[in-house]
Each structure stands twice: as structure tokens, then as C-alpha cells.
Amino acid sequence: MTDVTILETPKGWPAILLPRQGAGAKGAAQGSAKATDPTDLDAAVRAGAFEGLRKAVRDLGATATIAAVGASGLRGRGGAGFPAADKWRAASGTPAAGRIVVANGYGADPSSQTDRALLELNPYAVIEGLAIAAFAIGAEEAIIAVRTEATATIRILEAALAAAADAGFVGTNVLGAGRHLDVTVQAVQGAYLLGEETILLKALEGKRGQPEQRPPHPATHGLRGRPTVVHNVQTLAAIPWILVNGAQAYAKIGAEGCPGTILVQVRGGERSGVAEVPLGTTLRNVAALAGPLAKGRTVKALLVGGPSGGILPPEALDTPYTFESLRAAGAHVGSGSVIVADDRACIVDLARVLTRFCADEACGKTIPCRIGTRRLSEIGDRLAAGTSRAGDLGLLADLSADIVGSALCDHERLATLPLMSGMRYFRAELDEHLERSSCPAGVCHPIAMAASATH
Amino acid sequence: MSFIPGIGIARGMALTLRRFFEPKATIRYPEQKADVPPKFRGRLQLLYDEYGTLKCETCFQCAQACPIECIDMGGLDTKGRFHVHWGASETYGERREESALRRSGRPVPDPAYTHFEGLDVGALDRILEDHDYDPARMLQILEATQAAYGHLPVAALKRISQVTGAWYATIYGTASYYAHLRFEPPADAGQAAAIAARRPTEAAYLAGLGASLGGRSAGDAPRGDA
Ligand SMILES: Cc1cc2nc3c(=O)[nH]c(=O)nc-3n(C[C@H](O)[C@H](O)[C@H](O)COP(=O)(O)O)c2cc1C
Ligand code: SF4
Ligand code: FES
Numbered sequence: 001m002t003d004v005t006i007l008e009t010p011k012g013w014p015a016i017l018l019p020r021q022g023a024g025a026k027g028a029a030q031g032s033a034k035a036t037d038p039t040d041l042d043a044a045v046r047a048g049a050f051e052g053l054r055k056a057v058r059d060l061g062a063t064a065t066i067a068a069v070g071a072s073g074l075r076g077r078g079g080a081g082f083p084a085a086d087k088w089r090a091a092s093g094t095p096a097a098g099r100i101v102v103a104n105g106y107g108a109d110p111s112s113q114t115d116r117a118l119l120e121l122n123p124y125a126v127i128e129g130l131a132i133a134a135f136a137i138g139a140e141e142a143i144i145a146v147r148t149e150a151t152a153t154i155r156i157l158e159a160a161l162a163a164a165a166d167a168g169f170v171g172t173n174v175l176g177a178g179r180h181l182d183v184t185v186q187a188v189q190g191a192y193l194l195g196e197e198t199i200l201l202k203a204l205e206g207k208r209g210q211p212e213q214r215p216p217h218p219a220t221h222g223l224r225g226r227p228t229v230v231h232n233v234q235t236l237a238a239i240p241w242i243l244v245n246g247a248q249a250y251a252k253i254g255a256e257g258c259p260g261t262i263l264v265q266v267r268g269g270e271r272s273g274v275a276e277v278p279l280g281t282t283l284r285n286v287a288a289l290a291g292p293l294a295k296g297r298t299v300k301a302l303l304v305g306g307p308s309g310g311i312l313p314p315e316a317l318d319t320p321y322t323f324e325s326l327r328a329a330g331a332h333v334g335s336g337s338v339i340v341a342d343d344r345a346c347i348v349d350l351a352r353v354l355t356r357f358c359a360d361e362a363c364g365k366t367i368p369c370r371i372g373t374r375r376l377s378e379i380g381d382r383l384a385a386g387t388s389r390a391g392d393l394g395l396l397a398d399l400s401a402d403i404v405g406s407a408l409c410d411h412e413r414l415a416t417l418p419l420m421s422g423m424r425y426f427r428a429e430l431d432e433h434l435e436r437s438s439c440p441a442g443v444c445h446p447i448a449m450a451a452s453a454t455h
Numbered sequence: 456m457s458f459i460p461g462i463g464i465a466r467g468m469a470l471t472l473r474r475f476f477e478p479k480a481t482i483r484y485p486e487q488k489a490d491v492p493p494k495f496r497g498r499l500q501l502l503y504d505e506y507g508t509l510k511c512e513t514c515f516q517c518a519q520a521c522p523i524e525c526i527d528m529g530g531l532d533t534k535g536r537f538h539v540h541w542g543a544s545e546t547y548g549e550r551r552e553e554s555a556l557r558r559s560g561r562p563v564p565d566p567a568y569t570h571f572e573g574l575d576v577g578a579l580d581r582i583l584e585d586h587d588y589d590p591a592r593m594l595q596i597l598e599a600t601q602a603a604y605g606h607l608p609v610a611a612l613k614r615i616s617q618v619t620g621a622w623y624a625t626i627y628g629t630a631s632y633y634a635h636l637r638f639e640p641p642a643d644a645g646q647a648a649a650i651a652a653r654r655p656t657e658a659a660y661l662a663g664l665g666a667s668l669g670g671r672s673a674g675d676a677p678r679g680d681a
Pocket of ligand 2: 517
């Protein structure tokens, strides 16, 4: 159903979000999912879909459902890892005429397909998670936000929603228990930042996509002023499993304090694609899913977190993939992208490309955003062009600290990561560009010419 | 109520006398400096950067933030598109005719300002009705308008503003943010479709990333049906 490649994972790894792939298939597992229709509700129900919703509505009730999600330790997969149940408590504790749940399926990083893979292969898990969250916080309105250009995803979601409504899992009188849930798919397009929750809500209100000061958080004051729980689609898709198999079972998977599985987009080896990995898996094992590097190549750097990700050295291969460890290393979970760069890559060039994209996409609402990210990108451009000024690296560090200190939204803060992590781990290579105007990897032009002439 | 003749005059003279002996407010600037609140900005002025370009990015933040809508502007927006903009219809006509850029003292070519084409609003009115004249559905209204007219004509934005009650600045701010919305007819339809399908910054990013990684493809933005 989807053209996203799903990578095969080791047998012992849990499969909570995506149907298990390629049992017995050789090489690049294109996925047995091709054979089954993900919108086939009967098949999904036979496989256990909507059991979690039934349990929440019939057995647990709202409070115990929130408690179960809290006990599982589930944290948001949108990048920051905020505990899911805390948002639910904040929203359900805010008196309001109506509450809203938004599934964030925007998938801002153009090089990561994780959320799209989930929506296309397992739409009912997302819809069920959405219904459970809505039930728990007392919401009667839910929105699944996706990119306009992802027409295939929209088609699958709409078909799945229609089937779920016919079967009484969403819509009027959910499971005959008297509660309503209106679910709509809303397509938005136009900017990287639409993935950020306050901006996504602005877009859903028909406004310019710029972030808001927080607090108040969307959980208490969100869409149209209503308490709004925004979750990444992966966060939602884990909830049915938690209710069916128990919070304790979920808490046991993955890392201590960071349980469960997460989708990653791995690239750099002979394959590239999406895989479901338990949190806490080392970057080495994550990277291995893409297979070995091209012949004779060695790992030079790992780019973790997407456009605003960190550039980590090979020593970081032992870092566990958790929110905290990645942040400590100077990267972040972000879009779930893990890219292995081999010795052909130039750190300066890589950092420059990433920073440039972050600056281009910055919304311009605040000065650190409008001018700070632009200046960062210029420092990167100067390094690559061999036109650096003395003190540029000091300026880079100072400016980054100022941006982090004064930024309005996380995009600007994270936009400092590519250059800062590059400077932290690959200082010698930056100095080479700065002091000798030469590019050791022979990537940057026009310096690369000069460098190769001396070889 | 008793009436004492001359009391009004006496009161007035008393005030005059008090004021006369009060300390004077005039200070000998610049020898003396007034005690000015830290956030006082005096007369608003648009500044130039070291290259002589106006620092204002025409982002419309100030126009949207100003509670009495006294800021309005026109010129190039952040995406390099010409456009002109007025404040709400109740602002003074004289201000409506001058853009912020013009008032900054620099002549700015602004073709859209001097004349914009009239519009057959029939289709637009149907769109507005379909969307309940609801400003919260502005994005959908703008998308439908663009679908009907090929782009977002100035006259259409004005009409939307009048009918929905949303400020022109807000509508323009929304329209200029989203890359798929445009203010001029596209040079060619194929190009417009390509931009809508994959945004130029994303394409540049993917190409740049692929090149940095040694020529490998860096992946794809979501694709729809073939
Ligand atoms: C620049 C930026 C881009 C983001 N893009 C996405 C995105 O594409 N998808 C997503 O789910 N969350 C994204 N987020 C995170 C959201 O703001 C938000 O934290 C998340 O949707 C909340 O869901 P969670 O609790 O499940 O993590 C982004 C954040 C920032 C700062
Ligand atoms: S439009 Fe207003 S807020 Fe935006 S840059 Fe210009 S003066 Fe500043
Ligand atoms: S990107 Fe502009 S405020 Fe964050």
C-alpha cells in the first residue's frame, strides 16, 4: 500500500507500531504489508484493533485510562519526549465547553517517512489511539493533520475513518456508550514549521503559521481556545497496545524512563527505510538496520534528528537512542532520522546545508529567529567558501548561546545544533576550513579545487 | 444649587496662577536628558542595514500586533513578492494611500499598488458562503479562491476582508506565509504545480543533503498518487 521501504528488524524486537515485516524475506524486506489492505477493518479487528478502545470505554473509564497511560511511562514521539499522560491530565482538568485531540501526522522533515509509513500501514492504530485519548480527556472533536501533498495517505485515512465510523468506533455514539467523536482529516501544507504544535494549531485556525508564547500550553488553551492535546501519530498508535497488554508490559520494553518503541528513518548503508526500534537501542544497532556501508568506506559521522539534528562522531555509536542521551550528545530524536555519513562527507558542508534549511524555514516572528538563524547560516556558508573571518567560531558559539537563550520556539534553539555539534566533535575539520581554506574531504567548492591541487 | 457670580473666573485664574509658579517641564536638550521610560520608542522609523537595504521584512507582525491598526504597509514581502496592503477600511484614507515603505522616504516601485484589476466576485461569494464567512476557515477560503481565480487577486483579498470581518493585514499575513498561495498568476501552470507538490526549500535541502553525503539520494517528500 505504501512505497516507503520498511527495514527488517531482529526477531526479538517488539512490533507495536508497524505490522511485523518480512518474516523470512531476504535482503531488503519490502514488507509483507503489500499483500494486505491496511484499510480492511475486519482484518484489523480480527488482529485485535479497537480492543484497547473497548477496554477504555467499558472497563476502565476515563480516569483509569489516563492512569494506565501514565503508568506505562509513554512519552511523546514528536521529538521532545514529553510524558503523554501529563498532557491528558492538564487537558481534562481544564474546564471547557469542548476539548480537542489533534494527531500530528504532518511529518515536517522531508527526508523522514516514519509517520507516513505508520499512517499508511497501520491507520487503525492511530485512529484507535485518537479515540482513546479523546475518551480519556472528554473530547468530542479530533483532527488528524497531514500534508496536503500526501494524497495517498489521505485516501487511506479517509477510507479507514469511514469504516471505523460505520462500525461505531468513532462518530455518533462510540461503542454504544453514548459519547460522540467527530474525526476529520485536515490537510495542511506550506512550511516545515507546521509540524510544531502551536504552529499546526494556527494553521488549523486558518492563520499565519507562527508560534505562540507558551504557557499557556495547548493542553489548556489550544485550538480555538479549547484544551487541545496534540500528539504525534506514533504516540497515539502505542496507546491501544498499552491498554490491551498492560502498562507494566509496555514499561518493560525499551529503556528505563524511556519505554516503548519508536520509528526511525535510517539511511547511509546499502538500504534505507523506516524501522521500528525499541528506545534505548544503541545508534550502532539502529544504523546497522540499513546494512553495511559501501565497500571500503568508514563511518565518519552520524546525523541524528533531521534538519536540526546533531552531527555526532563515530564514538557516539554506543549512545542509546533515548531522548536524554541524544540531547546530552548534542543531537535529538527530532524527526527520527538517523543518517550515517561515510568518509566522503564534509562536516562543514553538511552542517551548512542543514543550517541553511533551518534558516530558510524559520518563520521570522522573533529576532533570534529572523536574523539569528540567518547569521548562523552565513557563518556556515563562509566556512564552506573559505571566506571565514577571524573569530567566526567564537561568534558562532556566542550567537548560538544567544539564540538558545532568547528563542521563542524550539525550532530556533534546535537550529543551532548542526553547527554547534559539528564544532564540538569535528573542531579540527572546521579549523582546517577556517585557517587554511581547505576542505579535507574535498567537498567544499571552490576550496576543494585548491585542496586537490596540492594532493 | 447656589450660584456665586464670578466663581468660574476665580477658579480659572487660580489654576493659571498655580501653573505659573509650577516648575517648568522644558529641558535644555541635549545638555540635559529627559528621564524616558526604557520602552519609549518615540517616532517609529524603518531602519536600513549596513548594505542599505531596509531592515523591515514586510512580515506584517507589527501591523497585526498594533491594537488600533495604525500601521499599514506595502512593498516586497519576505518571499520577494510585490504586494500592497491597506489597513482596515476605517483607517484614514490618507494613510491608506501611503505604504510604510513610501513614508520611509524611499520611492518603491509597487505596480500592484497603483492599479489592481477589478474582479467578478461571483465565484468568490459562493466560496465565502460555502465556508460560512468564517475567518477560522481562512486557509480553505484562500485555497478555494486560488483554485477559482488561479491566484489571489488583491480585489479578492479585499472582498474577503470586508465580508468575513478579518483584517486585511491578517489575511495577507496568512496568504503570504504559505508557499502554495500566490498573488500573481503563475508564469506557467506546470511550474506552479511543481511548487505545490514539493516546496523549493525542501527540494534544495534534499539535493544539498544528498550532495553532502557523497551523491546519494536523501529521500523523498511525501508523494501522492501517480
Ligand atoms: C520545528 C519543529 C517541527 C516539528 N515537527 C513535528 C512533526 O513533523 N511531527 C510531530 O509529530 N511533531 C513535530 N514537532 C513536535 C510538536 O511540536 C509537538 O511537540 C508534538 O507533535 C507533540 O506530540 P507528542 O506529545 O506525541 O510528542 C515539531 C517541533 C518543532 C519545534
Ligand atoms: S513588518 Fe513590522 S514587525 Fe515586520 S520587520 Fe517590518 S517593521 Fe518589523
Ligand atoms: S521559527 Fe520563528 S519563532 Fe520559531
